[in-house]
Amino acid sequence: MADEVVLLDFWPSPFGMRLRIALAEKGIEYEYKDEDLWNKSPLLLQMNPVHKKIPVLIHNGKPAYDSLIALQYIDEVWNDKPPLLPFDSYLTAQARFWADFVNKKVYQAKKKVRDANFVWEK
Template sequence: MGKEKGVKLHGMWASSFCMRVELALKLKGIPYEYVEEDLSNKSHLLLRYNPIHKKVPVLVHDGRPISESLLILEYIDDTWKDSPSLMPLDPYMRARVRFWANFYDQKLVENCRVIWKCKGEEQTQAIKDFIQNLRVLEEGIQKDFSGEKPFFNGKCPGYLDVALGAVWCWNSVLEEITGVKLIDSEKNPFMSAWIDAFCNLGIVKDTLPSLDELVVLATDLRNLALESSVA
C-alpha cells in the first residue's frame, strides 16, 4: 500500500457523501483518480482500505486511506494548505462549522432517510421533524454566518457549504418521488438563497449527477424498502 502515489477517490456516482469529497478536491484544484465502486459487489481494495465500515467514500493519498466524508474534507484542507482554505482560520468558527455539519448529518439526513423509506404516519412525523430541524439549522447558521455572502465561507464555498450542499441535492429527489415540499423559499429565505447560489456554480453543476438519474435510482430503492417493510 505504501508504494502507491497520488490521490484516488473510491466512490459511488449517486452518493452525496462522495460528492462532498469530489467538490472539495475540485475547489482545491487537486488532481485525482476516481474509482467507481459497485456497492453490491465491493472491491477488495475498498474492503482493504475501509475494513471497519466497508463503505464509500475513501480517499487514498500516497497509499494511505482516509474514510468518512467530513473527516476527509478536513484532511484535504489540512494537507493542501496553499490552496483556497475550506475551513475558517478562527478556531471558534472552525468549531461552529463542524457543529452544523454534524447537526445536518445527525438530524436532517436521518429525517430524509425516514421520509424516503417510509410512508404513512412515520413519514408524516419525519417531515415535521425535518421542517423543525431545518428551522433550527437556518436560524443557527444565519446567526453564525450572516455576514458571509453568498456562501457560509464568504465569496467561495468552504467546508460547511460543501458538507451541506452536496447532500442537499437529494432533497429535490425526495420532493420529486414523494410529492412532499421540504423547503419553501418564503419560509426559508436564507437557506433558499444559499442553495441557489451553490447549485448555480459551474463546478457544482459539473459534479452532481442529474436529477432524473437520481430519481430513477431513488424510486427503485424506495420501492424495495417499502416491499421489505411489508414482507
C-alpha cells in the same frame, strides 16, 4: 514525485460529494472510482476493511475514510492552498455545527426512505 489521489465513491452519495467539492476547491487532481455498493470492489474492501463503506480517499496508497476525517486530511495535507474552513474560530465552529446537522438529517431522511421502501415492497 506527484501525489496519487484516488476517491472511491458512489456518485449520489452526499458524503462523497463533500470530498469531491473539497478536492475541486483545493485544485487537487484525482482519479474517481465509482463503487457498486452491492458488489464492493476488492480495493474498497482492502482500503476500508472495518466499515467497508464509501467514500474512501486514497493518497499515495494510504486510505482516509469517513468524509469529515478525509476533509480534515485534505485540508492538512494540501495546506499550501486556501483552507476549507474559515480562520475565525467562531465561524469554524458554526461550519462544523452545520456539517454535523446535515450529516444527521441526511442520514435520518435516507433511513426513512429505505424503511418506507422496505415496507412498501412487502
